Amino acid sequence: MINFYSFKNKSYILSLFLIVFTIIVIFFKGLNLGIDFKGGLNFEVQTQLNNKEISQIFKIIESDREILIKKEIGSDVYTIRIESGENNPSFIEEINKIINDNPDMKILLSEYIEPTFSSELIKNSIYALASSLFVIAFYVWIRFDWQFAVSGIFALIHDVFIAIGFMSLFNIEFNLTMIAALLLIAGYSINDTIVLFDRLRNITSDENNKDSFDLNVNNSIRLNLRRTILTSFTTILALICLVVLAPVNLTEMPIVFIFGVLIGTYSSLFLALGIVGDLNYEAVLKARDS
Amino acid sequence: MLILKEWRLWLSLFLIFFCFYFIKPNFNDDSSTSKINFGLDIQGGYSYLLELNKDEYLDNLLIKTSQAFENDFKINSIIDQGSLFIPSNQNLEKINNILLSNMGLEIQDQSSEGTNYIISKRNFNQSLSDMTLNAVEIVRSRVDFLGNKELSIQKVGLNKILLEIPGNLDNNVKEVISKTAKLTFHLEKRSLVNSKVFKNDDTGEEIRVQEIPNLTGDYIQDASLQYNQNEPVVAFSFNKEGSNLFAQMTSENVGTRFAIVLDGALITAPVIREAITGGSGQISGGFSNESANNLAIILKSGSLPTEITIIQEKQIGPTLGKEGVKKGIYASIIALIAITLFMIIYYKISGLFTVITILSCLGLLFALMSLLNTTLTLPGVIGIVLTIGMCVDANVLIFERIRENFKMQSDNPKSDGFNAAYVTILDSNLTTLFAAVFLFAFGFGPIRGFSISLIIGIISSLIVTYIILRLFLNTTSEKYLGLNK
Numbered sequence: 074m075i076n077f078y079s080f081k082n083k084s085y086i087l088s089l090f091l092i093v094f095t096i097i098v099i100f101f102k103g104l105n106l107g108i109d110f111k112g113g114l115n116f117e118v119q120t121q122l123n124n125k126e127i128s129q130i131f132k133i134i135e136s137d138r139e140i141l142i143k144k145e146i147g148s149d150v151y152t153i154r155i156e157s158g159e160n161n162p163s164f165i166e167e168i169n170k171i172i173n174d175n176p177d178m179k180i181l182l183s184e185y186i187e188p189t190f191s192s193e194l195i196k197n198s199i200y201a202l203a204s205s206l207f208v209i210a211f212y213v214w215i216r217f218d219w220q221f222a223v224s225g226i227f228a229l230i231h232d233v234f235i236a237i238g239f240m241s242l243f244n245i246e247f248n249l250t251m252i253a254a255l256l257l258i259a260g261y262s263i264n265d266t267i268v269l270f271d272r273l274r275n276i277t278s279d280e281n282n283k284d285s286f287d288l289n290v291n292n293s294i295r296l297n298l299r300r301t302i303l304t305s306f307t308t309i310l311a312l313i314c315l316v317v318l319a320p321v322n323l324t325e326m327p328i329v330f331i332f333g334v335l336i337g338t339y340s341s342l343f344l345a346l347g348i349v350g351d352l353n354y355e356a357v358l359k360a361r362d363s
Numbered sequence: 364m365l366i367l368k369e370w371r372l373w374l375s376l377f378l379i380f381f382c383f384y385f386i387k388p389n390f391n392d393d394s395s396t397s398k399i400n401f402g403l404d405i406q407g408g409y410s411y412l413l414e415l416n417k418d419e420y421l422d423n424l425l426i427k428t429s430q431a432f433e434n435d436f437k438i439n440s441i442i443d444q445g446s447l448f449i450p451s452n453q454n455l456e457k458i459n460n461i462l463l464s465n466m467g468l469e470i471q472d473q474s475s476e477g478t479n480y481i482i483s484k485r486n487f488n489q490s491l492s493d494m495t496l497n498a499v500e501i502v503r504s505r506v507d508f509l510g511n512k513e514l515s516i517q518k519v520g521l522n523k524i525l526l527e528i529p530g531n532l533d534n535n536v537k538e539v540i541s542k543t544a545k546l547t548f549h550l551e552k553r554s555l556v557n558s559k560v561f562k563n564d565d566t567g568e569e570i571r572v573q574e575i576p577n578l579t580g581d582y583i584q585d586a587s588l589q590y591n592q593n594e595p596v597v598a599f600s601f602n603k604e605g606s607n608l609f610a611q612m613t614s615e616n617v618g619t620r621f622a623i624v625l626d627g628a629l630i631t632a633p634v635i636r637e638a639i640t641g642g643s644g645q646i647s648g649g650f651s652n653e654s655a656n657n658l659a660i661i662l663k664s665g666s667l668p669t670e671i672t673i674i675q676e677k678q679i680g681p682t683l684g685k686e687g688v689k690k691g692i693y694a695s696i697i698a699l700i701a702i703t704l705f706m707i708i709y710y711k712i713s714g715l716f717t718v719i720t721i722l723s724c725l726g727l728l729f730a731l732m733s734l735l736n737t738t739l740t741l742p743g744v745i746g747i748v749l750t751i752g753m754c755v756d757a758n759v760l761i762f763e764r765i766r767e768n769f770k771m772q773s774d775n776p777k778s779d780g781f782n783a784a785y786v787t788i789l790d791s792n793l794t795t796l797f798a799a800v801f802l803f804a805f806g807f808g809p810i811r812g813f814s815i816s817l818i819i820g821i822i823s824s825l826i827v828t829y830i831i832l833r834l835f836l837n838t839t840s841e842k843y844l845g846l847n848k
Contacts, residue, residue, distance in 0.1 A: 162673070165676075179680070180678070180680060181679075181680045182677075182678065182679050182680060183676075183677070183678045184675075184676070184677045184678070185673075185675065185676045185677075186674070186675045187414075187672065187673070187674035187675065189674065190412070190414070190674035190675055194807060197805065197806065197807050198806070198807075198810065200805045201801070201802050201805040201806040201807075201810055202802075204801045204802075204804075204805050205797075205798035205799070205801040205802050205805075206798075207801075208797045208798055208800075208801050209794050209797070209798050212793065212794050212797055213794065216790055249807075249808055249809040249810065250741070250742055250809050252809070252810055253742045253745055253746075253809050253810060253812075253813040254745070256802065256810070256813060256814075257745065257749050257813075259798070260749060260795045260798065260799075260817070261749070261752070263791070263794055263795065263798070264753065264756070264791045264792075264794070264795060267787075267790050267791040267794055268760065268787050268791055270790075271786065271787040271790050271791070272787070275783070296767060297763075299763055300756075300759050300760055300763045303709070303759045303763075304752075304755065304756045304759055306705075307702050307705060307706070307752070307755050307759075308752050308755075310698070310701050310702060310705060311698035311699075311701060311702055311748065311751075311752065312698075314694055314697045314698035314701055315694050315695070315698055315748070317694075318690060318693055318694035318697055319690060319691060319694045323691065323741065326745070
């Protein structure tokens with residue numbers, strides 16, 4: 074039987090390394106912000122033309138806006154992203170006309186977001202995320218103990234943050250849909266962690282239980298190990314189906330989520346209960362027993 | 364028969380009936396309101412997010428307040444950068460706290476020269492929100508007149524309007540919604556005091572007129588596209604009050620020119636040849652059929668309280684929507700089959716129960732979504748996928764707990780295992796549920812779509828595991844469950 078609790082210091086180091094690595098990646102590579110958070114124009118066009126020919130077409134427009142052209146893997150769909158600038162309404166008309174007049178290109182999707190609105194969206198997303206984090210912490214604190222709340226929130230932020238690093242590393246576009254993906258990871262992570270918390274509470278509340286804290290933690294994990302592996306496995310199985318079969322503009326999301334499931338499983342097995350232990354939950358238990 | 368005594372059986376049957384009853388309207392063509400709507404990202408269409416100008420509205424509100432002070436109390440005030448300054452030399456007797464709070468004002472700062480008032484935040488937000496609701500109706504009527512039947516329009520936040528129209532893009536929509544349509548009539552004025560020059564950029568026509576309009580488009584009752592010598596013109600008629608004002612204005616000023624101004628730009632400046640008492644008129648000025656019709660629609664619907672900006676526009680081709688959905692559904696079904704096959708192989712009979720639980724969870728989810736008339740978007744589909752994940756997880760938790768109890772040879776392995784696992788499930792699901800509720804309350808767009816299906820999904824999952832899965836576990840003999848080794 075693996076002694077999970079004894080790994081806690083090693084996993085602190087690993088997590089610290091991952092977090093520092095994420096900070097470095099985000100610092101140097103930045104986030105590939107989509108128009109939801111930066112403002113601008115976004116087109117998805119279906120065309121047989123290649124990248125060069127498409128950029129040729131957009132060169133006609135005199136503008137110093139940055140234009141990004143990306144081919145979606147395994148399809149004839151291109152995503153074209155154009156920065157916002159001055160006099161956007163007439164610019165949109167012009168671009169739409171150019172694409173519509175070109176017989177080789179078909180617009181599948183076009184989207185424009187005013188930069189003032191995108192900064193509002195950032196604020197709004199942060200509000201939404203922060204308030205739900207707060208509510209999670211509050212619920213866990215009420216149902217368990219503050220140590221669990223701190224540890225659960227830490228594990229959750231840890232997982233989401235490293236997933237953001239993953240997105241930055243592989244240049245995956247950060248937009249509102251990706252916020253939904255991060256929420257999915259958060260939901261999965263807290264779910265996984267709470268199942269273990271519940272088991273630890275259950276085991277330690279037994280009055281006949283005279284085992285050491287280490288042993289209790291290990292027992293909690295051991296008894297839940299099969300469930301953790303089964304759930305992660307079925308989730309990843311479903312996600313692989315989505316990656317292979319989902320429409321082109323939705324493949325990135327399950328990939329990020331698979332990574333999230335892996336990191337979430339790691340954090341709940343090796344991190345969460347370790348933190349609870351280091352926050353001296355043992356003392357709470359002893360006080361209760363005496 | 365023991366099974367007939369099980370209350371869960373009757374509740375399960377009721378649930379099945381409930382699901383069928385509420386899912387059924389989705390397959391009928393009738394216009395039942397209990398249906399799942401599909402978001403634009405699924406069915407294709409276009410949308411605009413409009414923002415009304417807050418600053419302009421604040422200015423309008425201050426002007427109104429200032430006028431009220433002048434008319435009701437003979438107090439002169441000065442509007443300065445979002446605040447109202449009343450000098451101390453005015454008659455301040457009538458100003459008291461009750462009056463101020465009725466007018467929604469609060470003191471910003473005070474000095475010997477006078478007092479600076481601002482409109483209190485609460486009052487301003489309330490008023491802004493009412494104004495937006497009013498604007499929603501104006502925008503709705505404009506788009507309605509263009510003949511768009513299935514539009515969805517709603518107020519978002521304090522001063523935003525989201526307009527969603529399924530189907531192919533109609534460029535007229537953008538034209539009619541983005542115009543404020545403030546129509547004003549001004550008499551010509553030669554003096555430079557309180558006057559203003561309006562210009563028509565197309566024809567170069569210019570006229571100096573009185574700055575404050577003599578009449579506004581607010582009195583217009585009806586407008587339509589008509590032809591005058593084969594040229595499209597916009598014919599309009601005033602309501603009774605407007606007719607009287609117009610008659611008075613024209614009869615007193617025969618021979619004078621007057622300007623017809625739309626959103627600050629001169630349309631035309633005809634000479635008043637005779638008093639117009641019929642209360643109707645015509646605007647001509649190089650219109651095309653389409654632009655004349657659009658203007659008529661705008662005038663008929665009334666003007667917007669402030670200028671409008673399109674802060675987000677989206678156009679999703681129907682092919683992307685349809686193909687995306689087809690592939691998405693296909694992928695989800697394959698994923699579902701993969702999960703169920705795995706569960707059956709791993710848990711045998713119990714795995715089969717999981718399959719039934721998942722299917723009834725989906726059934727209840729769709730029934731509730733139809734009942735609540737929810738809009739399903741692609742992020743919503745992702746929420747459903749997470750729901751299925753949580754439902755499977757609940758099943759695994761229960762089975763593993765029962766298996767553990769068998770190992771420990773507890774007295775009542777099935778029921779104890781179920782109860783112990785259900786506490787865990789409640790804790791973990793409720794945490795997610797509360798988080799999802801807050802996301803729904805504070806989030807926007809995709810985040811809301813994701814959280815609404817997650818909220819409904821978690822509730823469905825909790826219900827079906829407690830009723831249907833438990834029913835199967837209770838009524839199946841231990842040796843068939845396959846959890847006792």
